[in-house]
Amino acid sequence: SNNDYNYTVDLSDKSLILISINYTVSETLEIPSTYLGRQVKNLSSSIFVTTDTSNVKTLILPDSLTTLDNTNIKPIYTLENLVIGNGITEIPDSFANYMNNLENVKLGNNVTKIGKNAFCGCARLKEIKVSDSVKYIDDYAFIGCSFNKVLIGKNVEYIGDEAFGYFDYILSNKGNSNILNPYYVINGYSSTAAEKYAKENGIKFIDLNNQPADTEQTYTYINDLVAGDINLDNKVDVNDVTLLQNYSACNVEFNDFQYKNSAVTHYITSITINNVTEIQRYLSGYIDTLEIYSVG
Incomplete structure (x- = not known):
């Protein structure tokens, strides 16, 4: 009971698996790389469940950790900053998805794979740096993140569906697809999965072999x-009415943000004259607000 941690021992190499924390944690919680002279290689799935982490804003995971498969960080709902040590090679599926306060993530230097939905829905995440060690980024890894620019290392071989540049918000008036951010920029290298992904998804691509990176970060919050x-x-003014009329006449094309903003009636499977009429009614004062009906 006087120990800082409860733990079990992996008898194959005498390393430790930390089960629970016995002290009051502060805003910064740094997991030790060694305890009682032995390497800390793993964390129990319950370690942050059984600990009061309501004050924790920064979590530092040490280089000694070799896996995150059993690590559940989601009980740390106040978490803003996450540092992942250099011993980690894979970020598990859904590892930090929908952590609404998470702003900064530092991946270790040896991460090769980022799992499906790993950081999905982390709207406040300011940026992510995908280093040269990363080879595989699974589906929806960063969908729903608000940053508009990303730099992807030269060794990436695979990027899954809607991993970057999308919001997990369904456009009913565009075939029930997720929203593509028209402002998104991928900085990467030619002949890699980054270039292939950008071209397939209609995202601006900057080839770092020939151009400097565009890293001045901007943000879009879907709400x-x-x-x-x-x-x-x-x-909202008469210019929006005119543009919507031009779209209805097939004179212009819309990006996904425009599709979303045009869904102001219950006729949400397509854009019709009803959408135009609704905005005109709003501008004329017949209705007080416009509501978007295409929901994700």
Whole structure:
């Protein structure tokens, strides 16, 4: 009971698996690389469940950890900063998805795979640096993140469906597809999966072999888009009506943000004259607000 941690021992190499924490944790929780003179190689799935982590903002996982498969960090709902040690080679599926306060993630230098939905829905995540060690990024790994630019290392071989540049918000008026961010930029290298992914998804690609990276980060929060704002100038006026009429006449094409903002009626499977009429009614004062009906 006087120990800082409860633990079990892996008898094959005498390393430790930490089960629970017996002290009051502060804003920064740093897991030790050794305890009682033995290497800490793993964490129990219950370690953050049984610990009061309500004050924790920063979690530092040491280089000694070799796997995150049993590590459940989601009980640390206040977590803002995550440092993953250099002993980790794979980020598990759904490892940190929908952690709404997570802002900064530092991946270890030896991560080769980022799992499916690993950081899905982390809307406040400021950026992610995908180093040269990473080879495989699974489906939806960063869907729903608000950062608009990413730099992907030169050794990436596979990027899964909607891993970057998408929001997990369904466009009913565009074949029930997720929203593609029209402002997204992928910085990477030609002849890699980064270039292939960008081209297949219509995302701007900067080849770092020939151009400097565009890393001045900007952000888009999907809930900040304004219903009825078709030209994306953050207001609703007659220009939006005109643009929507032009779309209905097949004179212009829309990006996904424009599709979302045009879904202002219950006729959500397509854009029709009803959408135009609804915005006109709003501008004329017949209705007080516009509501988006295409929901994810």
